[in-house]
Amino acid sequence: MEKIRNQVGTLPLRHRVRAPLGWLFGSLEVKPGLAVLAFLFVVSACSGTPLRGTGDLGLIIERADSSALIVDSSNRQRLARVQGLGDLSHASVVFSRDQRYAYVFGRDGGLSKVDMLKATVVARVIQAGNAIGGAISQDGSLVAVSNYEPGGVRIFDSGTLKLVADLPTDSKVIGLVDAPGQLFVFALYDSDEIWVADMSDPEEPAITKFTDIGHQPYDGLITPDGRTYISGLFGEDGMAMLDLWHLEKGVTRILDHYGRGEEKLPVYKMPHLEGWAVAGGYAFMPAVGHHEVLVVDIATWKQVASIPVHGQPVFVMARPDGRQVWVNFAVPRNDTVQVIDAETLKLVKTLTPGKGVLHMEFTPRGEEVWLSVRDLDVVKVYDTKTAEVIKELPALKPSGIFFTARAHKTGL
């Protein structure tokens, strides 16, 4: 900004227009005609809705109604409903880095770009027959979608939703995340692989493939620094880990045989690995087929404890400060949420928000958590310190809750 100011300062006066919007635009070089236009634009904008930021907005998926609510997490308010988003039975959302636009990934292969301020769908493509999720690139220019049918990843220009690259696989693709270096990382459910796609040159994606990573990877996550990708395995106990700083070292296995000696229970709902529940050097992970949360020392990647919980964990999420870990559960025990104290590894609260708790989202700094309670058609807002409900917002069969703060987090 200083540099621009100095340059402008040397220009003849006729090229400098400082009034009446100097406070808004600084002293950028503007031609007089453009200044008038800009003035009219601002006047017309002021006569409508007041200006506002998007950093405290969020999107709540209404999974059975092809719609989503735009909410304001500062005032705990619903602002608008966006419709026409297709089959949202496993929907997820990423945000543009300006936090203005949400990209909604639907089950039916629909990719919708939603304007969070205008509450409209500004672009939408049906990019596959059956999809599971997506990611946005490090620089925000590319949106990638992981598909079941046809299996593969399709990558789009985040501005226009025009197809940029198509990476077919012979498998359902799961656990797609972005990583530093303009990478997308994902796993192949049917063929036990992890692929790293370098999109530095969008015309020529460079793909590194890792095979035999473990049976049936079901989801993946990346650490917030973007270095370590971890894939959970459904077909065996354990996880596959890849150090993205050292691809040459290949995939290593962690948590092998964590359920050894215990009978595995029917898995009524696939757990999710979303974000990174890490606190005090420990990571908290859902155990597949066990009523347990696994605690892993991230220095050694060894299991240090398992915490018995109410049911099979689906989401295991750390409050942003890492002091609490919140857990929800698979059907038929999905009416309950438990809170683990990350310091003592003890359960400190058992809450029963209602049947069908499908997702949780913390406010950016964690003073509140929003829970979607599907069967009550409500989103409950909890104070994380007291675990008391402070607000209930009606929503139609709510599932995923996504706050725009995710825009600046790798892997979300």
Next chain:
Amino acid sequence: MKSFRLKPEGTLLLFILLLLAAPVEAGIAPARQVELLYFLKHDCGSCHGLTRSGGLGSPLLPETMAARSDDDLTEIIMEGLPGTPMPPWKELLSEEEARWLVRAIKENKWKK
């Protein structure tokens, strides 16, 4: 001819058996049917899609299910498909309920 008389405890047993049999003859209660359809849409739908066009699980559309027998499908629901994420549901559903769900899928009842 030997007369046929039930002992008192036999009468009680018969009564209990009749009570147990009654719901089977009456079919699945309407309130339970509503629950089952909700379960089918929302919980089965998590893997099979809310529009039943599939996901991690196979599509559950009448046309894709028609070729398989009710018995096979009922068994898949009750026992699961080993080696896949389809779990056995027998702890949450009776066989009769599973069979009713198979008919609901084949007849597209959940759309009505």
